[in-house]
Amino acid sequence: MADPTPVTSPWSTRPDQSTVATLLRLRPFVRPARRRLIASALAALAATCVGLTIPIVVARVVDGPVADHDTAALWPWAALLVALGASETFFFWARRALVARALPRVEESMRNTLYEHLQTRPVAFHDTWQSGQLLSRASRDLGELRSFLSFIAVFLFVNAATFLVGSVMLIVLHPLLGLVVTAVAVPIIAFSIVFERRYRVVTRRAQDQAGDVATVMEESVLGIRVLKAFGRHRAMDDRFRALVRELRATELHKARLVGIIWAFLIVVPEVAVAVAMLLGVGEVADGAMTTGELVAFFAIVMYLRWPVESFGWLLAASTDSAAAAARYFEVLDADGELPELARPIDPVRVTGALAFESVRFRFPETPPDAPDLLRGIDLAIRPGETIALVGPTGCGKTAMTSLVPRLYDVTGGRITLDGVDLRDLPVERLRRIVAVAFEEPVLFSMSVRENVLLGFPEGTDADVRRALAVAQAEFVDDLPWGLDTRVGEEGLDLSGGQRQRLALARAVVARPAVLVLDDPLSALDVHTESQVERALRNVLATTTALVVAHRPSTVQLADRVALLTDGRIQAVGTHEQLLQRSSAYRQLMAADSSRFRHTPDIERQPAKEAV
């Protein structure tokens, strides 16, 4: 098995952007919280400034009242310190409190935007994007952006400001000493930029490898039956462990890089401080500086250590955040929304005449040299008529059914409903007229009722009951909570046949004018199948329907049969007509002749009339 490669998407439309430009794209989302965010940054700055004055006041106290042994003069200073300490706490609190409610809202709105955007992306988009990848954008990436806004952005600003303010204070206190200490900014910034570039590469690699690990993990669980059946879990295990080992190696590389930058960020300021110490003590000895001033100087230097040390880390974190933002916008920029007329034709009445006119279709990612899947489909379905679609495996039957509700658009020709091109109808209306039961029934982790009323939320329990009766899905009554029982992945596990019947109920519940059923009875046993057919006949009698059929029993639901081979409709007629006329059809529909077939005891039953 090849290693899973992350699916690269053809959907991102923007070129790579710089870190800053990517982060600036967050502006529209941040707008509602903008004032609070600015106020928060200012509060943070205020807290830092107050924090910086505390050592100066302490120095004054030590130099003045304490050195003079004047305890009476101490009290106003103590009061000032209390006030400063309290206001630092206040500003510190204000920084967090101001954005504590606003920023989660920003995250929330970004997540809603993403979800609603993705819901309207065409099915072809979702074919190329794994839901896990989409999920990481809504969870991990957005969480990272929230922490960027609440913390990293604020501190980039605050630390830079602190460093500037502190540097100015140091230079005012003593120009030479101040310059010695502030000069460390130059090598630190230079080094950080170089480091950041290397770090970005390794981080990216670690992320990709973590994604591969998750993919293999997921597949191994989803495919557990296959792996167990073939005893292949040992091989899968080896593959998984190899990936995990690679990830560990990359993470260790990352740890080494981080270790280097930390070591650098520690050593450089310490050397500067030692130089300042030599010079400072000399100045005090020469009487050019008081002891108190030296104490204050070092207090400020100590205070500046964190902003300096954190610089590299904040830079790395900003890079990660920019990557997260890029991943978010990559999906949000994906276009390909179903084109809709500005003023679509909204028919008053629908009779349900469905016509395929020279319809051509190919999946978007089909290589250019491959032929179209559908190459000129012509098929007219009269109002109320049921057509069975028959054809060999992989001939495009399912694709053809997907075209009716415009899950994909035709790439040539057109499909009309009552003579109107489907693309001229409002999409919402079209999908209200057409209901589809898919080959693989999808149930959501919701109640049975909600699953059946998926596209018909205004439906009543009576509607649901009627639909369940058509689909012979009365087993619902035996579920612990009846219609309220949760099914799907998080709920009760239903058998394939049960799922298929619920999907059928879902399709018929709103009494659609056009029904599209993709092999709707494949997972049912013979007995149930015939019961469903009987009930379904009543519905089909008055509904235009396109039914993909693999078996004669399903074909019998139809008025006429269309044979799809080589991308075209080769023949249309009743089951009997086609059995006579088309050898391809006979091949598809006539069961194999076998030893059992010729058992003399069994009389051949007369052919049933197609309904």
Add this chain to the structure above:
Amino acid sequence: MSDEPQTPGTAPRTPARPDDGRGDTDQVSWRGISARTGDGPAHDAAVREAEAEAAGNDDDGPDPGFGRARAGDARRLLRSMLAPYRGLLALTVCLAVVGQLAYLAGPLLIGLAIDEAVPDAIAGDNSTLILVAVAYVLCGFLTAGTEFAFQVTAGRVSQGFLRDLRGRIFTHAQQLSLDFHERYTSGRIVARATGDVDAVRELLDDGIDGLVGALLSFWFSLAFLFVLDVPLALLVASGLLPLALATWWYVRRSTDAVRRTRTTSAAMTTQYIETFNGIRAVQAYRREPRNARIFRTLNRRYTEANTETIVLFARFAPLLLLVGNLTLVATIAVGAFRVADSGLELGVLTAFALYIRRMYDPLDELALFLGTYQSAAAGLEKIAGLLAHEPAVADPVRPTPLPERSGKGRTITFARVRFGYQHGPTVLPCIDLEIPRGQTVALVGATGAGKSTVAKLLARFYDPVAGAVRLDGVDIRELTAHQLRGELTMITQESFLFSGSVADNIAIGRPDATRGQIEEVARALGAWDFIAALPDGFDTDVRKRGARLSAGQRQLVAFARALLADPAVLILDEATSSLDIPGERAVQRALATVLEGRTAVVIAHRLSTVEIADRVLVVDNGRIVEDGSPAELVANDADGRFGTLHRAWRDSLV
């Protein structure tokens, strides 16, 4: 009915409806009730479940207590996982201690410079100054060096730990019985291996670093202060009391909030993932607006829970700072009096002022650590719950060798086999059955009659409650999983494709197969044509779980996989249901040769598959009610179950 759906009138609703407003997005109304929620009126049950989730008590879904960690599991797991890293861990702690000592020496040296070097320098002696400055630079290098070494060793510990943890979850998940997989659901296992491991990773990446730094910095600073001056240090230490109180308050309040964040996030994630996995249904049924409303509600709930944790933290962190600042002022005031009385040196007071700042600055990080710690602990607990679950089907200690394969398959014996799912009713009361080698047997019966259970017992997905399943006289429980898989292959209705090429997927059946063998198998099944027509033929990446292959095509790939494995016993469980007739015919033709020399058990609800069988067993309610060759069964008793089924099927064929 050729017109648009009419807006329905208001039909009477069943009294059991948990909620009246289906138009809104109240969770109870759309989400339904878990089948495992206890008894009582529906509304109460729904409310109870919702409340349990809101309180964050329902981490593990519909089956409380299942796969849940017992007390101490997480701790035991942690201990056993850390055991191989004991040495490295000790080294890491040593490095951190040395680094902290070197780092904390800084203020001390500055104090020394002011107290000793300044007077000496004034006196014209610069040697003290130079000594102090050199010591300061050396400390700087020592701090930097140990920091680097700390990052690397801590990385080795945490990355090794994560590697082991991931490996353990993976291997364990592979070993667990299918019974477990069915009840625990794949989504939750994936969540354990990704989300929960991520929480632990976050703790190891950021948390431990901050924790060690903050704790060491705090306690070492305090210890230094005690060395410098005991009475003043006691004053500083008195700040511990309000600190402890604030922390206690925060932990108590935030534990619930964090748990709520997790449950609300899980509900949101489910909605998100299911929407995009089922996007066809979502779009075809114009589900988008209602989905958007539901998602907005779930997202709001998550945001509120998340906001709560953030607000709590926004209150907690300033409290720490306040305690630190007040301690500083008190120390300076008291210290000033002592200096005035000449009871304390000025430099000592300066050092105190610096150290207090140092003690309290990293406490912020400690508070952050609490958050990561809480989610990591919860994650580890859930992982421990998964790992604590013993595989129900275990390998024997001393496996029995099977007799040499005769070339005609193997004889299967069910000796008084009784089976029922855990906590469930008996599915098979007593199956007594012998299938001689080489025979093809079809199991026929209604849905839920127990056909698949028979197959699953034979494949040892489960073990019988009583009796034994034997292969050539050897109880399959005395075989290793490896032995059994070499003999027996099962093809089911679902045909999972792994990422990779079509050829890779077929080769799962026999990894050492040549391309020629793979293509040969595909040709025998009539799958060659469609595979060759794919963009890259056999090398086409099936991507996204084979979305581009139709159900029938995937089924053919699964068949090819099984035939390539060349087993002595082949089980087909509804394996042909999604094939069309030519596909089925091709498979049947292939089977006619392939089943030669093998024992086969075929389960089908379509009788066409039965045609290839030598013998038919009609199963009803877990019992075998008819047994004979197909022709016999039809001939002898046309009104028997098989006869009736057969007639119904015959009718449906035409």
